[in-house]
Amino acid sequence: MAIAAAASAMVDFNDLAAQAGAAPPVVAYLRARGVDRTSTLALIALDVEALQKSIIQDYVDGIDIAGVTHKADPIHADVARAIIIHMWSEARRQWTIHTAIPAPPAAAAQPPAQASASQAPHNARVDEKPPKTFSAWQTQVESYNARLLDGERRRFPTQALLGAEEVLARMWHEHTVTKSYTPVSLSEILARRTYQASGEINPYAIRRAASATEEKDWVPRTLLAVIDGADSVSGLGPWPDRALRDRHIRRLPWFVAKARSRPGMMEQVVDFWSAIGWTLAMDLRLGKSFAEATKEIMENHALFYDAMAKPPKDVFVAASFPILQFDENGEEKCLVETGGDARVFGHDLWSAYRQWAVKHPAHSGTFLATDHGVTLWFHLAMCFGAAASVWNFNRAGDALQALLRALLLVFGGHYVDDFNALEFAETASAFEAFAVLFDLLGLRTKASKAQAPEVARVVQGVHLRVTDEGIELSPTERRRAKILAIIDQTLAENTLTPAAAIKPIYARAVDVARTSDDHLSVGLAAALRALRGMLKQVRPRFVPFAPAEKNMAVLYADAFFQEGDVIHKAGHVPPAAKAAPRDRRAFIYVLEIVAQLLPLLAFGDRLPQYWLAYIDNVAGQCALLKGYGKDPAVNGLLSAFWATAARYNWYPDFRRVPSKADISDAVSRDDLSQATELGWTWTDLPVDAILAVLFQAAGDIDYATDAAGDDLVRVAKPPVDGRAGAECAPAPASTLRRTGILENLVAELTAPSAGGEAVAETANAAAQMRQALAAQLKQSLRTPV
Template sequence: MYSSPWSKEQFVSFNRAHASRLLASSKTDEHSAAIKKEVLTEKEKARFAGPFSDEWLQRQSSEHQVFVAKAFPVVQGDKVRRADDWRRSGHNATAWASDCPPYQGTPTVASSVWRAGKTCRPTLSAVDHEGAYRNFPVRSPKECSTLLPEEGDERVWLHQVLPFGSSGSVWGYILFADAVCFLSISLLNIAAAHFVDDFYKCESETTATPSFASFQKLHRLIGTKMKEAKAKPPAKSQTLLGVDWQITEEFLFASPGKGRIDKLSEQIREILSSDTLHPQDAAKLAGKLNFACSWVFGQVGKALLKPIFARQHSGLQKPVALGSPLRAALKELLRLLPDLKPMRIPLKPSEVPVFVLYADAYITLSGSSRTANRWLKEGVPHTVLKGSTNGWGAVFLSPTGRRTAFRSQVPQDVLERTATSKAFIFWLEMLAQVLSVLVVAAQVRGHVLCFVDNSAAEHALQKGFSKDGLFTKVLGCFAGLLASKSIALSFHRVSSAANASDGVSRDDWSMATSLGCVRQDFNFSFAYEWLRRLPETPEDALFTKFVKFAEDLCAQSVGEQSMVDVTCMGVLIVTMCMAMYRQYVQVDMGVGQWLLVSSEVVHYFTYYTVKGYTEDKDKLDLGNTMHGDEEEEETSDLSSSTVIDEDHAWL
């Protein structure tokens, strides 16, 4: 749009017709009085000139002297603000730009704290300009007039300063803000940044206070008005750019904040109570929820936004009753939102233990054994699952030196019931990652690098949702469980040749053995039963049942490792006893063997007695037990996607 601006002749012709349409309309609403009051207040600050009559506008417009846009209300909670529609008036179409504005948003905040945390104890501080664009004059007030939605003849006003909503205003103000940050860096040696009119900086706590005073003084010398009451002096905890930041010795925590979560929860309750949702309201809700989910641990909840985006893109022009998928998603979000944990960014990554997990899958169809990646490209009909075989495997490398490998096979009826004909191949790849992580979850105390050799599976795992509705349910439950245990994952593409679990998935253990992995066997029957019943399981029972089988897998993993520990401890105890009493007891090889065997019998008996007792009790939380981690718009590929059939837009 900004690379092909309208000519002046095009704009003049278009806006003249637009002015005629506006003058023919005198529509008012309940917010008209609030808009008029705001304009009168700004007139006292010399930001508006007027009012002028409709006749004056008609005459000036016909002579190409005045160009107009329509004013409309923007409701923000209990506040009503005025905005002007510069897009429909044609004003924004006259702007030209070769690139996009350099917004330094939340990623810049996180990277600033992370870099400062390497050498000092960082703090955050911020100042906010009052009025922002409204502090700078326009070239000609007649080029940007506005028509208020009210009764009467005198409803035309002229902007004397840069108006909100105009592309030219954004670019003009950002150039000024960039200059202020440049002066802060070059004159004061302060690493300042800004997101539109929000200026912030990160600095060591030893110099933060005088630095902040100098930063404020620079703004006053330039002549900009600041919101003094909203100034944020240096602190470890700040609310900045809509995100709650908290800096500790080891981590930077980022979350949407309790206030935002409470407002979203209340809005969802109102929607569920009315049982209707307009597509425009769905768009606003989806944007707010997506922002909130982007700043929680593991971006939990994003999978639940799909039905809301489906309503947004439904093409409907009026509020419509909630469908089953949409109602279920809202109920689950209402349950999930209060329990979300903040995103955790390590400030000392070198001290964070990193675990490595390789997982892979294969399938044999029509007598031909191929990787899931190759079958996905070729496409296969659903009927070829009959008589097929499959397998998946994983290799887990712990920084403690423990290395394990395991595999399993998904029952054919599970694939037939849960995977669609176009997606069942990469189901195996995604499922291999999900089940593998659940098995090793109890051993993880840090970050897990997960390697996958299927691009489609990698993208679905990274985003937290899939075009396959049922698997989106799986990913939603998976993300919720990981967040509850504070397990951080990142998925990375690797070639099949470099995937250490490629052979394990086919029951070939040679690579795993060469890596020093211990082969382990786990019972995945509970997991497969959950998948088997996935299509008809009630939405409110999905996560509870998922947690149940996940904890069973964790318990098996802990049990296997505990048995190894018991064996090693038995050898250690016998060896220590023999060393302590060697001067009193003469032990030859034969007696020593019998002592060792006897000790191991006792340990095996004790282990299985305890294991059998605990299995009859409620499952314990065997996941990550680390403490201290209380925890704008959807990504373009989803929010701008084609219309989604809401009845099939599952969780």
């Protein structure tokens, strides 16, 4: 066949684009590149790689042609690439067919047998795999469009099946080659076709194209999804013959009616579709006609009712939502559970990890020296005392904990072999169910250590009590005495070996050097002393169920220092404290700590248990949170603060905030404009009394961790005469000037101490500091400001 005749015999370019589902921008780009004929598209590239370089890549990246920019939408770029490749493949296939050299006629003129779609080609093998592409697509679409409707050619809805060619190829291969029919599921075409029924891009097809592995087809769960799935199958125009296609389409309204009759049983409806699909496939394999098999299925009412009678699959967890019911008076009828109704129970495994068999005994060998020589032993269970045994048992305990949550819905935890949980009184039977489950798993628990459900229980040496508002925790006297004895022994010996180190002391815990120094560092010794002091004054800790409903105070504090200047203001550090910058390499972080401590200690009896303090210095924040550092004097200040916090039963929270966001930054630099504008209250703090205590604490760590807390509590409390330790009053205009601040400070320093008997033991030191500071302040007042 001549080339001109071949080009004229090929499908029109417009029809090819429409059949491939090409959008107008794609067609416009191809025409702009001069590809406006099917034959031109077939010869523009010899393979897909060449087509990608010459045509597709320019469209994806964007190209200007005659002043017009042609570029694929980034979201739909993959779809446009697939459409162009599909058009080129079909054009290339038609070109190959129409330019092929015809075979010579047979010698004996015999009437050709009428080719049938159901007859397999002579070179086809039954065992070959179905092709991935549908080669008969164009022929079947032409057959569909050739049928006239009201005198006009029909137009096959290509968009409904574009992207699902693999399913069509499999069906065609089964019908024309293997005869091993398989059903088409409701989701096969829905999950693969490029466009949804609404005309939008199918997200399932995009995800499937981007995935490197074959994804499992999703299952429709709603009535609308089932109807869409049936409708997608009804769009299978390229069926082998018209009768088979029409009778198949005639079956679908019957199925949709069945689905609508059971809108709440979509799982059974999907199973019914699968059942009729396999029934139809088996009948076709036996040689029955499609019409005969379809009729039998539609008349088999038992098949439908059997599918509907199947119970739903097991559901272990279901979604739920709250429902509020109201009575005739408009009041809620829901019962609200409170924390006071909860119970605590516990179980202890017998022999702990020695109940766990070793999978490979060869992994648990040990040498034992005897009088007769060295012997080799293999353990059948985890070795008692071995670190690996504890580690692996904790993993097993986590698995058991997950089983309890999944099978019994018991929320609990474990510490090695001790299991504990919380349950409401109505579900306290979980205590018995816990033991039964462990028994079924072959694990024995200690009956003597079992703790029946109670409101208060001892868990790992801690009293745990559930109340209406939260959980109260406090150590037992035995545990407290044991910890104090360990701390006293450690401080007396001044050593702490790596084996005895606890987890927070990371550097010491991992120290395995032979010549390591086990003596206590300055910070570690201070931390142990502070911990000892707090344990002596320990109070029950309370964890609220609704912390957001608790009263909370917020503190902004900042310190400012500029070497060479002499600036004195409220919250000053007197020279008698010997806190010169030359004594500390990072003096500012000490000032930041003092700036935080002064207001907290002054308002100690007025602050709620929960408060939040913002600080713009990272070093100061870390020191306050840890409670110790490398400097002995700073450790004394921190220990005194935490001793006071233990007496107030505070829940402190120090947070880092940038200086620009710290509203106290301007005040620390004598900028009181914002304070004046917002009408803030001027407060006179008992600074001298507080600093006197901190001064002594900085030089005496034992005093800081014990008596300093009591002294600071007394300083903050109002004296007997009713005068508050920190008086609040509107700031007069004179105090908003720097000189006015200094004058008021001088008057305050020369006045008798407001602490009274609260700091009697430090009165002399406070008097000396007041006199020294007053002299310096008076000297600074002579200098113009």
